[in-house]
Amino acid sequence: MAEKMGIVLRNQGRIDPLKIEEYIAAGGYKSLDKAREMGQIAVIEEIKKSGLRGRGGAGFNTGLKMSYSYSIKTAEKYVICNADEGEPGTYKDRVILESVPQKVIEGIAISAFAIGAKKGYIYCRGEYPRVAGLLNQAIVQAKEKGVLGDFDLEVRLGAGAYVVGEESALIESIAGRRGEPRFKPPFPPLVGLYSAPTIVNNVETLANLPEILEFGANWFAGIGAKSYPGTKVLSLTGDVVNRICIEVPTDVTIREVIDEFGGGIAGGKRFKAVQIGGASGAFLPEALLDTAIDFDSLRNARAALGSGAFFVMDESRDIVDVVTQIAKFFEHESCGKCNPCREGTFRSRRIMSKINQGLASTEDIKKIRRLGHVMKRASLCGCGQAAPIPILTALEHFYREFALKLITS
């Protein structure tokens, strides 16, 4: 029996998120003090050693990212907490921020200390005004307590663009420009906000830092999957009994997540599919449910853990219809900068609608596959690269459902 585990959400419900005193009483901000004693290089080495990888979706080694920014000697550097949680079905950052905001702030401060940044931003999703308010209060409290030293932190609100969750688009947005992704390289740790070295980390990633410094890299590295150690906060949606946010070690399987933490399929129905990682995630069938949820195991199954969203569909769901809705989402959210994504998401949606309405032929399936393969490889940013994945994986695992809707000549 798999068990849930609290690292990020350790004190969830036990401390009042709006009372910094309770966070400090529970040992909060000791890790920041410890970091200052250890020095920048030691902190970065410790985090590298822990094997912590980014929890936003790309899975990059957090300590390594820090070392890039650290290595550039310049007075102006930034840390940014990416709280632009726009991936449909994902709500774990909201839960983390609402229950342990000071832990995230401490994580940001540790990260800032490690690379030598004096200024940080929390880029909060515009649809989370409550979270933004709470964060502002938490920052005021932290400043009043003096725990942040000379580090300044500011909350910025997004304005509803999905693609701004992409780190370079987020940086553009903070700088006051159109939220469009930049081409890379150069990567933000070297050339980021206002062209200065900038670390952008997900809320969950940052919330792991105080724990790693408190209990040590070895402790952390021993938890969960070897190549993706620690825990992952998952958000469960769809046809499961428990639509909850849960933190588990990274070596649990998809089946365990659905059956044990999610309580199985609601209403006694049969499982049909699960989409992991949000709207851009892959559709997986029953046969792949014994895959572990860590980054590499899922990648081997040609899926991605992404943000850790699990959208479960029971036997009554129409996969083609679901994929059509997702295609609509990407059409709406493409920023329009690069050709494959701007035109591709638009044409994908039109073809999917045609299929869904029963007006399409196998020619259309060929077309959308052809389009998807190019979008995946030629788009400028992760948005365009991932947009065809639900379509392509649904076609791979659930082709029968598509076939049923095609015009038979």
Place this chain on the structure above:
Amino acid sequence: MVALTINGLELHVPEGTTILEACRMNGIDIPTFCHDEDLKINGSCRMCVVACQGRPLLLASCCTPAENGMVIETESDEVVEARRVILELLLSRHILKCNTCDANGKCRLQDYCYRYGVAESSFNDGGAPHYPISDANPYINRDYEKCIMCTRCVRACEEITVARAIGIKDRGNHAKIFAAFDDNLESSPCVFCGQCVMVCPVGALSSKVSAAYKGKLSDLDISILATDCFQLFFPFQKLPRYTYQSVLTTCTYCGVGCTLQLNIKNNRVVGVDSNRDENWSPVNKGALCVKGRFGWDFINSPNRLTTPLIKEGGALRPASWDEALELVANRLAQIKERHGPDAFAMLSSTRISNEEAYLAQKFTRGVMGTNNIDQFSLLGHPLAADGLEAAFGISAMTNTIAELENDAKCIFVMNSDTTEEHPVIGMKIKKNVVHNGARLVVADPHRTDLAKLADVHLQHKPGTETALINGMMHVIIQEGLADSQFIDTCTEGYAVFIETLAVYTPEVVAKITGVPVADIVTAARLYAQAEAGSICFGRGFATGNLGDDYGRLLCNLAMLTGNIGRPGTGVNPLAKENNTQGAADMGGVPNSYPGYQAVTDSDMRRKFEKSWGVELPAENGLTLTEAINKAHLGDLKAVIIFGENPTIGDLDRHHVIEALNKLDFLVVQNTFLSETAQFADVVLPAACFAEKEGTFTNTERRVQRIRKAIDPPGQAKADWQIICSLSSRMGFPMSYASTEEIFEEMRTLTPYYAGITYPRLEGKGLFWPCPSMEHPGTPYLHRDGKFSRGLGQFSVVR
């Protein structure tokens, strides 16, 4: 160096080279839409993707640096497939109107579809959002149905012109290029320079002036080779007669000297284009302003003068050249005989070519025997520039236009609405300020476009320039910001000069000028502390009351801070007209021969007498103002006015009209029957710039060619031909076969131009002084503070 393999070739390229650059260096062609060498990389069209071994994604070659060990394929199956899909996606939004499209044959979308065999789009199931063509501006046409969203236009607006008039609105498939609030361009900061049209890779943006099926871009440079091939494959087919061509020449609207390309079809100018090759378009690299790009239709105007006109019974009637020239020759000879040579004056133009300006003064001095030659548009400019001659030894811009964009760290602009008067210089200043972080100080009673961008705007009361500059120099000395080493080693007259500054405290100056003390201090510091400070000044309000003091003042400021003789520094009077500099260089002034050689200097006079074979007058002639006054008194009897319209343009037009009415004989030479021409006894029809050969000298002393594109209308002739005919009729034969022959004669007499020849001017032109055939020309003067006159002269200006 980085070693990588592209298409099986092992290549070595410098660190930091992109894959695209590496390919182009090695002759591998990569298709691109959004990439433009003069604009920031966008990486958005994805046409340039290539495959790299071991990388899961295709790499956009325009924005991916070459790395050691990369193994790249640029035309592999998957790469070609990606490009085909991208082309099909673009075709699904680009409505094919090729039949009537100006870009047909010169359209990248068309070229690449051809290259990859994309005949139609398999994704075109309709539904693409299209927007009506509703912008009623007179210049730029934007057809959204052809737009491929490469955003080059937006970047050109931001990075070349720095007008920032257009941007991107909405997102995804609804994203479109727009002016603020989705309003018309006319209500945006657009200056209609048309740089957006220049960079558009398809036909989405086009010129309204040259459009309307007058001639497609592709027709204009059809090569002989292509027609030969055509003949080879279809020997029995009758070839269409291609009479299209394009001619590079120099714009005539202001002193910047932009190169523009005239597109010609059947002996008519049908459009203006940019040549973006720096080797052929050295000043502007293709960038133009609204006047240059869209203001050429006057060439084809039906109101052009096509025949000489003679006044008879109060009205002008057409006449033959013979009749008109005979009349002019006889009357001028009569008046000279009866009233002496000084009863004649030549009021020349700063718009005619160097060769014509040279002949105008040669005619005046050699044939009429007087030094009464001056130019209308020179009012103000030569006086200010004379200040430079007094202080430094040469009366011209000390530095080049390009330095204002690349080298100057602080630019002090005085009394010049640069973005209006010299738009392309304005663009370069803006670019330096916005994109390179140069500081900008503007002193102008107007709130000009540049003033809005300035670190400090000194909005002085008109006529208080002296106090303002002296106040700034007071601050510089008080704060120890003067460059004493430069002053000691390179200048003279400092001790006397500095004493006069004591009274100009910022408080006193603030009272006189109306500029706050803090601003005077800030401006002084910004300029004096800059690594390279450049002064640009226009005529502004100073025309009337400051004269050469204006130039001296600013020279004092530059010498005080050592801002002279290095790139990005200097004192730069911006010449108003296209050949203001050249007209003065050519001796179109009452006191000097070509090359500023004084008419009162007997050695100089002997040199010219020997060359021209005629005795020359030794006294300075009348300036323009003196000539008008003398005419008013009835002492001046005959005047030739070249290409100018003083009854409209002069400061006191009624005075001019009265003066012209008192003349015995007035000849006006012009392209149109101007208001002034109505007063003439004889009107001679002149060719415009597109109809003749020659050279102009722009404000930065760069001598450039103008080239004949079409024949003049009717019987109109180039000004130089008219002067030659007239001179010959008056017994002083001038028989030049070409303008080049005139230039050759001029350069042997003019040391500054001695090393300049037509062949040497091909391409980038040359900066004078250029004393010998081996000399490369002089971009900036007074190198390292070694002034032409020896030491820089501080002068007292109160």
